[in-house]
Amino acid sequence: MGKRETVFCSMKAGVVSLLAFILATLTLGSCSPGNSSAGPPRPNIIVILSDDIGYSDIGSYGSEIGTPNLDRLAAGGIRFTHFYNTARCSPSRASLLTGLYPHQAAMGHLATRPLWDEPGYLDDLNRNSATIAEVLRDAGYATYMTGKWHLYGMKASVLPDETDTDTTNWPLQRGFDRFFGHLSGSCSYWDPFTLLSGNRYITPGEGFYYTDAISDTAVKFIREHPDGKPFFFYVAYYAAHWPLHAPEEEIEKYDGVYDIGWDSLRSERFRKQKELGVVTPANRLSERTESIIPWDDEPMKEWQSRRMETYAAMIDIMDQGIGRIIAALEETGQLDNTIILYMQDNGGCAEPVLTNRMAKPLTEEQKVLKPYPPDHILTVRKPEYTRDGRFIRSGRGVMAGPADTWVAYGEEWANASNTPFRLYKSYVHEGGIATPLIVHWPSGLKKTGAIVDEPGHLIDIMPTCLELAGVNYPGKFNGATATPPEGLSLLPAFEGKKLDREFLFWEHEGNRAIRMGKWKLVQQLPEPMHFKPDDEKRWELYDLEKDPSETEDLAPRYPQRVKEMAARWEKEALRLGAKPWPWDHNPN
16 A cells, blocks of 8 residues: 555554644635634535446446436546446445455455355455444444445345344444445346335335435435534445336437447447547457347347337436436535545446347236235345236347336447447456546535546545545454555545555456556456366456557566566455455355
């Protein structure tokens, strides 16, 4: 870890004095009137995380999808073009909230159904790491959350009985004062599995749509927030994770937009990205994945277009909700001294999700309505029937959107989502780990509309929030020595300064990478979670300054660099808990 040469010492070191906090706040340009004689008030902090959305899927990063509110934040703030997540849902959430690499927080794979007993892969957020909410609540912040949690090691299919459920790692027990959202990974947008209000399971009401519920509850919490106290708000949208669900009127807005197909869409987005400056002249548009056929050869164009139309509608609805959150901040006079950070948990998702076979006509039995009571708590994430009794359909040909469908948008459109990069969610090539980062803070940013090319990572969000609040990371937590954050505060990068960082690290399902300066060493396993000795020879090396899209493998040209970086990856993997891998212990 490097040290920032400002009034702040390293967060691992000492105590930040009151004078230092005031000077640092002034340095960042905060000029809001204080509510204390000690100086300006600490800023409110809103972290917005979306789900399974690719690098090019919002307007300010090249998309045709309507995201005017995110675009407004980008125009009035700054955009990062080399910001990273961890390639998967639960690991990214663990890194964001703790400032640690996911294995350090015991979230090396996925908080759905823990399979292993290695410390880095318990897949239930450990107690040696503090969350942002826990630290900031102790420092006087109100702490709120709406949306997807996915840091609790529960089974994916069966809901535990409420009477004997261990709530230790539920949001209210990990630092949040108020919570509305769901615990699990995937669910219906019309009827979410593990939907909670606080610590209580609830059912959706009439007219419920999950994205709107997340946004509207966030607005409610903001409006009910007491004066004179700063807040930290984590808005963890489920959009645009599969299944593809959206109201018909929102889907109709994109009718015909995607009839051009994925090839033309990628080319058009890449052209726009160059105009916006979110890719450099050195970027090349990566080749279409070999498994994807040309659009002209696609036999089911109407179905394919509908999938992407629905996906676009889901992102549009999320953006509308972000607009309502901004409006609530304006109405309550809090927008100027609120820093908003928007990012995504992984790249576009290529998982087929029940669409690798043709849909079958409904049987006579499936045509019979089988509703269940409005107060019935779901016990499975994907029930056979909707709450009003319709059989839930899946397969190629099922038109996305309604509650009785369960499909994803597939590899074809995921390839377009991740323009100009290669690969997808779960892989640690740029297509799996690159995310926009938009930072908006009217009273704190000196320069707006800027593009920041300094590399950053979700591990940096915790240190950034603590520095904004003038708070040190605790030396002790839950009665044990706390694992200090691996990340760096991004505040210097807000002002165009370099971060003193030696490396960034990734591992997921055996896919692995390390970035050191402009160099990135990366590997894709042929079969996830099945590492073989020959895979040690599969390293690829890229110069990200000259080739940000990873199109020219330099490993054969620089074998010594590969050897040195591979040795460093191995060293960090052991230190961070990514190794030993637990795959041999997989009971399946």
